[in-house]
Amino acid sequence: MAERANLKSSFSSTVNQRSDELERIARDILDHPESGYREVRTSKLVADWFRDAGLEVQTGIAKTGVIGTLDTGKPGPHISVMGELDSLIVPGHAHADSDTGAAHACGHHAQIGSMLTVAAGLSEASVKDGLVGKISFMATPAEEYIELEYRESLHEKGEIEFFGGKQEFIKLGFFNDVDIAMLTHTGGETEGTFGIGGSNNGMIGKTVQYIGKAAHAGGSPHLGVNALSAAHLGLAAIHAQRETFRDADTVRVHPIITKGGAAVNSVPADVRIETYVRASNVPAILNTSEKVDRAFRAGAFATGAEVRITTNPGYLPAKYDEKLTEIYRHNAASLIGDDNVIRLNHSSGCTDMGDVSQIVPTIQPTANATSGNGHGIDYLVKNYDLAVIKAGKAMGMTVIDLLADNGEKGKKLSGAFKTPMSISEYLSRMRGFRSDATYSE
């Protein structure tokens, strides 16, 4: 026990010495946002940092992912500490890229900072020597499930299979021998606290293309088939079914039109929609997916257009491990006090941490250090000490608990975990969500 306390104290003092540098990296990433599977600069920055820290580095995983491994050289549990590389696309955000609209409106830049904080503190020889097993610091691409047509094109080219970076890591075998996983997300609930526990919705993603017939919009609309009208009816038909979504399933369906027509004086012949179908459980996702498809088909049938509906696997619902949460809670409380560690409720948002949580014991606590609306133009990390340094300390101290004393706690925790599904079951389940069909009357 005394040994563990010493390790935590050496870990913390190393982190304190490097805190300015670690916060600076997070701010640097904030100012250079890159959306999913395009995180070239961010990926290089992380890989270079890992190399400087003396970690074994693998790059180009799932296009832009990076892993830095800290191996104690002694057998023991394998822990994954993660950070997400990608930004959102939110034009108008104070730190948005003026060309692409990419912006860190979900705080992932701070996650990279907190992951590197763990790596900085644990790499210190006096800490590393007291641990067993290994830690993989995984900088994962593409958590935000966006730009679906771009990801479909990557899928068609065989560059990725899944739209989420952690899913690709799982498919590529990087979780095959991982025992425990963690990542800290930023949050805005009750500033100055850490949030623990909770759960997330799962989802599937759809791209929808209405194909009509172009004609002169003023002179001869009767010769055309209006794909925008078809899309309008499809969307209205989804809305007409919302009362059938059960509250308990926390269903969310929120389509956007990504292309509404080509020129205002031509009847729209190619209209495109992206949507999610989210719910707290897979049966509700599938049931709602059928309703959504039926609605989209109805728009095409009514107008004589064609509709192509492509469904892609999204993310599984997340369930965070209670035993790991308890170890984390203790460490988080030692940093900011018991009263400032709060329980999270179910979130109707989704994450590919959900997929990880179906395979290994996982936590995704939140560092509540932000202001503004998540995914909005005003979302900003206000408290970098909490989001980067203390978040990293709470995770690092949790890793010390798991890997000190010959890794006893880590072994016990991973041994007690009842895996909802094996990795091969996971992959076949995810592949089963994919479909692509074109409908006309």
Ligand SMILES: [Zn+2]
């Ligand atoms: Zn997000």
Ligand SMILES: [Zn+2]
């Ligand atoms: Zn996020």
